[in-house]
Amino acid sequence: MKVLFLNGPNLNLLGTREPEVYGRLTLADIEAKVRKRAAQLKTVIDFRQSNQEGELVGWIQQAKGKFDVIVINAAAYTHTSVALRDAISAVGVPTIEIHLSNIHAREEFRHKSLIAPVCRGQICGFGLKSYILGLEAAVDVNGKEK
Numbered sequence: 315m316k317v318l319f320l321n322g323p324n325l326n327l328l329g330t331r332e333p334e335v336y337g338r339l340t341l342a343d344i345e346a347k348v349r350k351r352a353a354q355l356k357t358v359i360d361f362r363q364s365n366q367e368g369e370l371v372g373w374i375q376q377a378k379g380k381f382d383v384i385v386i387n388a389a390a391y392t393h394t395s396v397a398l399r400d401a402i403s404a405v406g407v408p409t410i411e412i413h414l415s416n417i418h419a420r421e422e423f424r425h426k427s428l429i430a431p432v433c434r435g436q437i438c439g440f441g442l443k444s445y446i447l448g449l450e451a452a453v454d455v456n457g458k459e460k
């Protein structure tokens with residue numbers, strides 16, 4: 315089974331600023347921990363980050379036939395991107411939305427996710443664990459599809 319992890323804008327800054335909101339781990343630290351859990355689950359992962367909406371859209375489009383599930387932390391594009399929503403919807407690869415922070419407990423503008431309606435589910439508020447839970451949900455979703 316293959317899972318594509320996508321990370322949106324500014325997540326490359328993790329571990330350098332706002333540790334009270336996003337924790338002290340870098341994105342590379344998170345990737346290493348996800349890889350460890352993926353190996354236990356006999357799952358292959360690809361882990362990517364981009365600050366560009368179009369690049370994320372391209373990766374979603376190319377996932378068809380190559381990945382079984384997408385796990386996405388779309389970061390700020392969660393709240394703004396019709397393009398990401400349309401790509402997820404068009405491609406039809408089961409997609410799970412994740413966030414480090416609890417977006418519903420933060421500013422009003424973060425409460426709305428444009429991608430949530432086209433995702434299988436949303437996991438938020440658990441820091442690194444959101445990524446691990448996202449992976450476990452991906453394995454679960456894939457098992458139920460077969």
Ligand code: CA2
Nearest residue numbers: 324327328331332389390413414415424
């Ligand atoms: O909680 C999450 O995972 C978010 O997707 C993170 C996004 C935010 O826009 C979403 O509302 C919730 C922000 C990612 C930016 O990460 C930073 C890391 C370090 C310093 C500043 C920003």
